[in-house]
Amino acid sequence: MKAAVAIVTVVVFASVPLWLRDPYLMNALITTGIFIVGAMSLNLLLGFTGQLSLGHIAFFGIGAYVSALTSLGFDAGLPFGFRIVHDPWPPVAGLGLAIVIAGLCGYFVGLLSFRVRGAYFVIVTISFAEVVRLVALNWVELTQGPLALTNIPSITIGLPGVGDLVLRTKLQNYYLVLAVAVAAYILISRLVHSHFGRAMRGLMENESLAVSVGIDVTKTLTLAAVISAAIAGAAGSLYAHYIRIIDPEVFAFINTVTMVIMVITGGKGSLAGPVVGGMIFGLLPVLLRPIMAPEAQWIAYGGVLIVILFVLPRGIVPSLAQRFARRRSRAKTVTPGVFSERDAEEHA
């Protein structure tokens, strides 16, 4: 049942370019897809470990900058007269480095910020993202600052027998993003259903109890942060090679908020949640564009976030799943248990 839904969803998404010819909508779908990958990675932290990271865009932006700089090459000065010079590498290497370096940043940020919880964790993560943004803005020699990095090459895939395939069109990028999104979904799904996933949820439900049964808090949370950051870095790399120009505005707090809204609306702690929430909020601006000024759209965004938190505090997918599960439970009795409610969410 669950696998069937997943396969049908992927087939529907894969068939979209066959009947959708509008380049504007295709563009919206590609950027939405990239942000959905980011939202999925955020959900791993927010939904499965319960840590609200509001600096998530930092990893996305680090991925974008690392990938762009790797494929463009740079020559930047360091303190004490050292210089680092780097010749352009193929963009695929940029994608790989983006994943590795974003993951490393996730490791160090996780190590430092998981020392505090709740509001303090949120504020540390915001601060981290802002410091990275200010570095990107001020280290002009490396990042061009507000002048932006331009002419970022498109991703090139070497196919045996065919030669190099440059992914330049919207169609090619659409399938690339879809492939990465499916891969990220499968990775997160496997992770959540593993021993490690149970440890994460145990920590979220009751940290002291989880510790008492031998779960290593720091290790579990840091590993979640590393994987989450690495996936966000991959999304950032895709973004850089698709848009082909990035500036420090990529680190804007509003981008983190967009991802958070996607996760909360769809349902945190539900695998399909970020996809559903992402589709709604990624395509909402497209629908609102003809009828509303951009400022009014943001007012609507803020309003919708508040209304959803009041009306559907658990998000769309878990609420629907619960209703569905309740209907089924009339036919056959469900054994009640501590995790039964959460299991219902998980099957969504």
Next chain:
Amino acid sequence: MSEFLQHLINMLVLGGTYALLGIGLTLIFGIMNVVNFTHGVLYTFGAYIMFIVVHQLGFNFFLALPLAVVAGWLLGAAIELVLLRPLRGSDIDTTMLVMIGAWIAMQSGILWIWGGVAKAIATPFPDAPLVLGPVSVSWLRLFVLGAAALLIVATYLLINRTKLGCAMRATFQDQDTASLMGVNVDLIYTSTFAIGSSLAAAAGALLGPVYVVFPQMGDLAAVKAFAIVILGGLGNITGAVIGGFILALAEELGAGYVSSGYRDAMGFLIIIAVLIFKPTGLFARAERVG
């Protein structure tokens, strides 16, 4: 040496308004356990009230300041009644996200109504600065420092010498016991949020004429306020005042001797450093981790 003295003078002026911002946030954070993301918007709102009263209504500059404080008080009370009261008892993440939603909606509303162009507020002070030996300071900045000091003292007296302040402190220590002693906790929450908001609006109204007024001016102010609260310790008013001056000093020295581009990074670096090395804040006794 004269350069250093000049930095110290600037630090005093900035620190006064930072302290106002910090006190407002630390009260709300400490008493209500709400991470108030609308604090920056209230700062922006105060500055815009100043602009409207002086330029669009044509009133006196000195009348505009109390009006901005009152307007901030009313908006804060409205936010508490409409958004926070129904959410009492829900987890801190939910209230935080609701406050983020309110912040986005209000900031975009300001952008929609008044546009994104930065506006300057005319002041009745002479352009020529007051020169004291090697350093100089403008009359406007002196007025800002004086007004901020007045408001800080007024808030301190309100918290420590009045019945309302006593009830607020009791609620901060133990909400249930305070409630049993006849403290109307709902009223305390609304007053706390309104007072905190009016202090943010006052800070915006004071710094608006010093710089320029634009819709996103509150974002950095909010982060600085968070830095001050973390530096001074949760709910600690004296700590917030000292934290405000420390942040201003760090910014002035950072801008003067490191790079002006990283002036605004100082607040964030302080937050990160304090939470890593001394997570209870510099002056707090309360337990915070876990």
